[in-house]
Amino acid sequence: MDGIRFAFGTLTVLPVKVTRWDRAAARLGMLCAPLAGLVVGLAAAAVGVALTFLGANALLAAVAAVAVPAALTRGLHLDGLADVADGLGSGKPAEDALRIMKQSDIGPFGVVTLVLALLAQVAVLADQFGQSWWRGALAATVSAVTARLALTFASRTGVPAARPEGLGAAVAETVSRRAALITGAVVVAVTATLSLQAAAAVVLGCAAAELLLRRCVSRFGGVTGDVFGALAETAATTSLVILTLG
Template structure:
């Protein structure tokens, strides 16, 4: 249970106390991440359901739910998405891209990427107003977190020393993420028919492509890429679930 406690401490604002994690516990925390994502996604779905039930427009409810997700994760994954976008958007060697990512400012690539990805999440969440949407939202956010296990798979080193990325780099067997995606695809089918597995499949393709490109561009993986994978994966599933 120490790995689950660490996952909750890392990935949510819940006041879960943990000691200094070992490499084994950190690796286990990543494997628990989809379950933590399901919890967060369920909360977001309940926010949308509750707000639309009292007459709040769907898009507004979706935007507020995205805000709740950002608050619930300390904005960590959103920040990772922004930094990854700026790193990929700059010219120069990997060292230059990593320096841009570490700077902390949000450049034009970050701004556009956040607008598009979070806008897709908000609009899609706003279209999911039934009780099934709560489960769909949980599956979507869980799928985004399952991408952690692919980004941190063996064979992809840390792009730089220190930080979360270095702690979990190469900590996951290559089969862990596909197993999670298969489980979530089955759950998605039970909730939303063909849209469930189609959304999970789209998320998996995007995360695989993101991991391959960032590994080449940055010389490995980083904590920022984990955040980008989470947000892209969730957006992909939500978009497909909201498709009429």
């Protein structure tokens, strides 16, 4: 229960009290991250499906399905995506780039990245809801689970924190590689029972997040809370794109 509380208390705005903030709780919490994603995804799917059955068009259902995860995370993942884009795009040394990421404003790199990511998410979900409510619901749920699974992989041993404080430092290197792989295998296996394309979306979504993770570690020296947010949005967006192909 400590792990579930940690996952929901740090990755969602749901009223869950985090009773432990130690490395053991963080390890369990990041292993439970896909479960938090499942709840967020089901909430997004439910809103989109409800609007569809009430007669709303696919575009409105897609916008609502994108808005729900943003609301359930207070927009922190989107903010992290924008901050990382500004940090990477600045071309400055790691210390200066991290300082840029901590600033409250958003630069041009962040704005463009944020707009394009949201447009891509809405476009895919509109396509999926346009085909059927089931495909729309599946896409919303799979993308949310993939986003949080990417955080499980980013918390594995060998991926250091870029700062000594913050969420990145709290969860960095708490999950063993073996545990991360087992969690990923379980998520892919369960998803494959619903759709092989959805399972591929999970794998490729996490692969895209892994590429960004390696770039961030090389550029910043490790992970931060902003990096985790960027990884989640990258994984979610990529998984959605895969679902609309073919």
